[in-house]
Amino acid sequence: MPPTGPQSKTYLFVAVLPYSGLIYCQAFLNMKTPAWLEAHIAAFAYFGGVVQIVVPDNPTTSTHRRTRGDGERVINARYQDMADHYGVAIVPARVKKPRDKAAVENAVNVVNKRVIGYLDAEVFETLDELRGAIAERVYEINYELVRADDTTRIQRFDTEEAHLLAPLPDARFEEVEWKQAKVGRNYHVRADYQHYSVPYQLAGQILRVRLTATRVTIFNGSELVCEHRRRTGRKGQYSTLAEHVPIQHHNIDGL
Structure with a gap:
């Protein structure tokens, strides 16, 4: 039976660690700055540490041009505040340079097949219910899906990548x-x-x-x-x- 009540559009945020391929994915109601920052904070918490460099795409929530037509994009102040709190450098991907973000492009393909592909016919009553279903799919990707080298993403992360992450700060960043x-x-x-x-x-x-x-x-x-x-x-x-x-x-x- 199709849904009859009001429906909400959601957006998936995807982050990935480049070596292990460990994926974080979650749904948000919009792509505005509070959601963008909360997604990063949640990703750091999921990975249990902070990377040295974040390579985001160039939505208006992350960067802007000082003047129209300017080729250089500048990191938005609120995004930079979050980066400073976690001690991470923000290096946005260059426009029309997909190799700058090859790892996340691959992760998005995985999410399309194993998250969206599995859930697109489902109906969820609340955002929390949807997020729970996504978390189950991401768990399978990271913990159960065995790749060509006979390892899972979490196995490679635990043995070869986790120790490279900086510790999380004592307090999470909160935008006020x-x-x-x-x-x-x-x-x-x-x-x-x-x-x-x-x-x-x-x-x-x-x-x-x-x-x-x-x-x-x-x-x-x-x-x-x-x-x-x-x-x-x-x-x-x-x-x-x-x-x-x-x-x-x-x-x-x-x-």
């Missing part, structure tokens, strides 16, 4: 975005098209909202009000903490 938001009569603030509760006594006030890739933290001036896990996926979702709801609404909301 600040917004101001007015609390609605339903004691929720709206941020990035999602809704997060605050104590109902704050209805009508203007609060400061701090957003990272994973958390939403709300302040009244400099005072911490509350924190929520950041909602992703379908717009208009609600994150409501029971302690924020007035007692007369508990039975209505099932709290």
Whole structure:
């Protein structure tokens, strides 16, 4: 039966280590800078270390031209901040030079066959469900698929490549975005098209909202009000903490 509800387009991010061919692949809802940075951070965590050089393609999320028609592309500031945090050099692939990114071109072919090819007929209710299915396919590629030399990707990585990676920093890089938001009569603030509760006594006030890739933290001036896990996926979702709801609404909301 075909899906009848709203559908979301997703994009696959693919990273690969050049010697072992170990692949990281995951789905994101867009190709904007927060997703681009989060994909890199997740890839470093998956590999368990940091490479010396990252060779990305040239989407606008990674590089830009200083002036129209300029042949040189400059690394975007937020991307460079992430690179500095991890101590990695960013060397974008040259335009129309596929040999600069031969390893990832090969990895994309593998993903097309063994991830997209296996899942394209499936229907997933949530982004997390899709990501779980992708993770299973990537596990098979890295841990179970035996190549011509009778090794798996993870075997070659463990024996000959893992020790070349630099250790992960103590804290992961988090991009921070600040917004101001007015609390609605339903004691929720709206941020990035999602809704997060605050104590109902704050209805009508203007609060400061701090957003990272994973958390939403709300302040009244400099005072911490509350924190929520950041909602992703379908717009208009609600994150409501029971302690924020007035007692007369508990039975209505099932709290």
